[in-house]
Amino acid sequence: MEKENDSAGEDELDVLGFGSKSNSSSKLSSERPVSRPTLEEYYDTTNKRRGVALVFCHMNFNSMAKRNGTDKDRDDICSILYDLDFDVRVFDDLNRQRVLETLKEVSQEDHSDSDCLVVVVMSHGEQGVVYARDNKYNVDSLWKNFVGNACPSLIGKPKMFFIQACRGEQFDQGVQFRPLKAAPKDMVDSKKDQVVFSIPAMADLLVMYSTFEGYYSWRNPRQGSWFIQSLCKELKENGKVRDLLTLLTGVSRRTAYEWQSFVPHDERMDAMKQIPCIVSMLTKTFYFTKKTRSKVVTAID
Template sequence: MNHPKRGTAVIFNHVNFSLPECSKRDGSDKDRDALTDVLHELDFDVIVHNDLTANEVLDVLVTVSQMDHTDADCLVIAVMSHGDDGKVYARDRDYPTKTLWKYFNACICPSLAGKPKLFFVQACRGRGLHSSQTLRYKPETDGYSDDAYYSIPIMADILVMYSTVDGFYSWRDPSSGGYFIQSLVKQLRLHHETKDLLTILTFVNREVAVDFTSYEPKNPKFSGRKQMCSIVSMLTRLLYFTNNKTIT
């Protein structure tokens, strides 16, 4: 992270929808504001979009992919909306979740080649409900150093973190926001100066998995449920948000 600029962070916040099947997402503005604040603290140039249509989301993604990111460390795209299996909702319709990173591979966006491209998705991925089970486990870590000269696949250096695993609901408190985004903000703020990103996101995984249990007194079916975030990492380096922690 030793470029002149940290980079661009784009937040798509969806609260209101024109679709009858999509209810208002009360509490999402708290997630938007909290995430905006912590990204500013990390020196990102933050762009916030509220309640865009699918075509408007696509236009923003294309525009950002065509920007010159030569002087930037990385890119962040965050989406907070309703979702289902393989799709996320804009104000007027759904679109494939993979559209979010479609325009940022090394061929389409060469100024971000070899740089981290981070995607955070706060949305349901199905209608499954997590039950709870008591267990013990011991975390492990691993790492390696790469060669000085190498070639990379065009989809390298992309990380996607979902608020839930495929097929399951994602939970949001109407008064305090989504548990995933709130934990992400908290852990970034606590550890960005000392820990690499995947370690921080593992802390998010654990906090959401262990500390969160749904409480819906008016609907017992939805009470006592758990949530498990999901990380899909194609990063090829350890990512630190401090200049003196860059590892090659």
């Protein structure tokens, strides 16, 4: 299904606008034995709270094009995250300093009673950077305060980052194919003895980009961005029954198959496609289990 609608306006671009097994016979292993953790399959979701969800929405900029349609993305994703029992905090059009300060402040909070963390950023972007209202910052600034020992209360918990922004200036023209057959119609971890062990600093981090590295990312000024709208739809329909990576594969499928650019006055930009990119360092399976409802908190710069 291709979402092409004259009345909805032309699509726009978010441009400028992230060990090997121990060998008991090795010298290192014999001198520095590694404590092996109990290999639970599921992330612990028995905490009191689901966790904090930060939503950074950038529509207006000091020197770049306005991102029409991002307010719909913001409202839709906040509604979905609220329904999944997150403590949703919304930030509109922050400058670079306030974005970085906010991330630092939240990393210093106590997340001991939370299952996870979510950060959603919607803005202009280029390869390796995202834009705030006044200036750009490196994309890894989003998670550097939450990985490793930077945020002890989130160690061993999933930290999820969703980034709606361009990552370059290439267009995805898509490829045509003929399906071989018609397309179809439309835990709890047990408490065990505490064992001190080591995990990689970047473990339990997941970053999902709206597009592959080097490519443009698309947004419709009335319908919202392809990626965020696909994410909202997938979470709304399946968020409480499917595991996280299955959900995100569904987001990629929706973005890839249900959307195509509509820019009839510019052949170079018309009928383009887009595929999200998932970078996962998760070590377990995660489900959005039922929680007590949280409250939406709006922060104004």
